[in-house]
Amino acid sequence: MSSLEFAPPKYVQIVHAIQERIQDGTYPVGEKLPSESRMVREFGAGRSTVVRALQILSLQGWIEREHGRGSFVRGIPQVAAERSHAGASAFDASEDPKSSRITNAGRESVAGPIADALGLPEGSPAIMRRRLVLIAGEPSELVTLWFPLDVASGTDLDDGRVISIGAREHLQMVKKVRPARITERLSARLATEQETALLSLDEGTPVLGIVARILDASDNVIAVADVVLPGDLHELEDSYPAA
Amino acid sequence: MSSLEFAPPKYVQIVHAIQERIQDGTYPVGEKLPSESRMVREFGAGRSTVVRALQILSLQGWIEREHGRGSFVRGIPQVAAERSHAGASAFDASEDPKSSRITNAGRESVAGPIADALGLPEGSPAIMRRRLVLIAGEPSELVTLWFPLDVASGTDLDDGRVISIGAREHLQMVKKVRPARITERLSARLATEQETALLSLDEGTPVLGIVARILDASDNVIAVADVVLPGDLHELEDSYPAA
DNA sequence: GTCGACCACTTGTCCGGTCGAGTGACCACC
DNA sequence: GGTGGTCACTCGACCGGACAAGTGGTCGAC
Known part of the structure; x- marks a missing residue:
């Protein structure tokens, strides 16, 4: 040629x-x-x-x-340093046993911001899949993915075994759902007792809490990612043009 | 016509x-x-x-x-809900005595992340301008703007009196500098003692800490905005397309 | 039923031309 | 010195034409 x-x-x-x-x-x-x-x-x-x-x-x-x-x-455009989109990363990540561990998965009742994000009434059932992300073998991040029952039906998401391709790929393959947009809410708060235990934190440690809604092209929620980043380990970066 | x-x-x-x-x-x-x-x-x-x-x-x-x-x-494009860019807002805001109060302004030595962000050695002098943002008369946000000496020279930025048009407009008018880009770092941490006092927080309150560098078209730092958002009052929102 | 050729339709690239609108320099006039 | 007009240059909008490349349907041959 x-x-x-x-x-x-x-x-x-x-x-x-x-x-x-x-x-x-x-x-x-x-x-x-x-x-x-x-x-x-x-x-x-x-x-x-x-x-x-x-x-x-x-x-x-x-x-x-x-x-x-x-x-x-004007000059060489600074490629807007893509903000580390924590919600997207959490949803997209593969499940590599070397860098993460599934702590639990299955049907759970939703409450508070997760219920809101899923658009479900308080106490409704949904499928939950929680993993602890490790860096150099140390707990670094806690990610809980939540799926509406209808989205998760027929998948392995409620099963504690590793899905090595990750939840997103698995969902796309099995259910043909495609994420189109992600909305995030981000706040500083103190780690809960459970988070403190799972992440081996000191009592009263501040964390970045991120609740991300993963939406399809019709704005239906296909997943919610609840991400907990300990403040002393994580910093988010962003870059954007001035108006 | x-x-x-x-x-x-x-x-x-x-x-x-x-x-x-x-x-x-x-x-x-x-x-x-x-x-x-x-x-x-x-x-x-x-x-x-x-x-x-x-x-x-x-x-x-x-x-x-x-x-x-x-x-x-394809459909009506979802306008990416513009993330509330805390750094840009802090730099752009006018100084309205109804909703903010200048706590102090003048020459100070820089340290830690601020020195880094300004690209100055630890202990170097810079012009500092701090204001407390009030919502319904209550402290809501603490904003400290830092300017390199050469940028601030000839301006009123080191003076504690109100600049009603705000720091950005004032700088543009007096020094003809235009911001082109903003980079932010964002973390969860505990409020310092000073922040706790100024913001009337409880001891050990988690805050969102944002350090934003305001850059001109040649990537020179014209200002650094240090923003402190108490965790229980503020939540940042973001929306972006899924890859 | 399958495959290949053909055709009509569709977008992608490229060219050349015209006129309008804007800029800045220069010059003449007051 | 200031003002207005002119000119050369520049980009903005618009048109029309040609050929290339891609798509999908139809038809005939096997």
């Missing part, structure tokens, strides 16, 4: 060329790019092809286009 | 028309949109104008385009 078969479209080639020149300093931050008509000549392309490339670079944050003035280098 | 002067570009009109039809059910979710050439005829536009509109709708998540098949309705 000839390498010609894999040539990206011209507009993509222009995007890449300009990105490289910004990265290697040929086009310094704050400076003006060559005009569209110069680029037309340089790249041997049509103007709208060049414009298409420039519009993509503008959308991505590499450059800024000003009507009547030209295009200016 | 004739209303014609405010007519949006044609491609924007097409975007809006299609959005409305998706919203009112004319184009149901999952169904196929009319082809490009049909739209050319309907909207009396050029094909590339129609394509431009469709590409925007695709980028926004309203539709999905498949080569050789057509365009399909």
Whole structure:
């Protein structure tokens, strides 16, 4: 197979060329790019092809286009450091016996924020699956996944044995449900007695508590992830543009 | 002035028309949109104008385009509920005496995470501006803004009097600095003695601690916001797509 | 029933052209 | 020195055309 078969479209080639020149300093931050008509000549392309490339670079944050003035280098866009989305991670994780342990699984009654998150009345039954995440063999995080009965029926989620592919994959495979969106609530509180015991914490240790609802495309709850992160072990990071 | 002067570009009109039809059910979710050439005829536009509109709708998540098949309705994109960005809010807020009180302001030495965040050696001087946020007259949040000396010079930030427009506007006006990006670190910890006193907390109260770096377009730190949210009063919310 | 060819339809890429709107520099006039 | 007009340059919107690549249905041959 000839390498010609894999040539990206011209507009993509222009995007890449300009990105490289910004990265290697040929086009310094704050400076003006060559005009569209110069680029037309340089790249041997049509103007709208060049414009298409420039519009993509503008959308991505590499450059800024000003009507009547030209295009200016903004710089290498900082890829928004993807916030460690604790809820998503908890739901997505595979169950590796080297780094986690299923503490229990089965049918339980829901209460408080979990009942709210599942949209069930207090005391309703749901399927619960709890695991302790270990780092270097030490308890680091407690994750409890909750599933509505109808979602969990026909799966192994209520069984204490390891599902090595993890709950999400298992659910997708067996029930064909796909998560579309996740909403999280996050607070600082003191660890409960149970959490203190399972996580081997000191009495009165502050934790980050995260309750994440895992929703499908129709906004039905397919799972709730209850994540407990001891304050002295965990810090969440986030990065976003200023308005 | 004739209303014609405010007519949006044609491609924007097409975007809006299609959005409305998706919203009112004319184009149901999952169904196929009319082809490009049909739209050319309907909207009396050029094909590339129609394509431009469709590409925007695709980028926004309203539709999905498949080569050789057509365009399909995805649905009304869930606007990611903007996470309450505590760091940004803290930096942006105006200083309204009805809802906040400046507790102190002036030159201080930096230490620990604040020194790190400012990129200064331990013990270096910086300008500090602390305010207590009140809700219904009760202490609710403690915000300490830190500024490098060079950034704060020539401003009123080290003065305890109220800057009603807020630190950010003041800084932008006086020093022409513009924030471009914000990075946050967030943890659960116990309130310090000072925080306990200022916020009228019980001993040993867990708080959400947020240290936000406010960066300009060249990634220089223009401010650090140190935000303390008592756990029993505050909960952060976030919403994001599942991968 | 299966497979391949053909066809109509569809989107993807690319080109070239025109006109409008905006910017900044320069020059003439007051 | 200030103001207004002009000009060259620049990007924004829009059009039309051509060819490539992909999809799905139909039909004929085996």
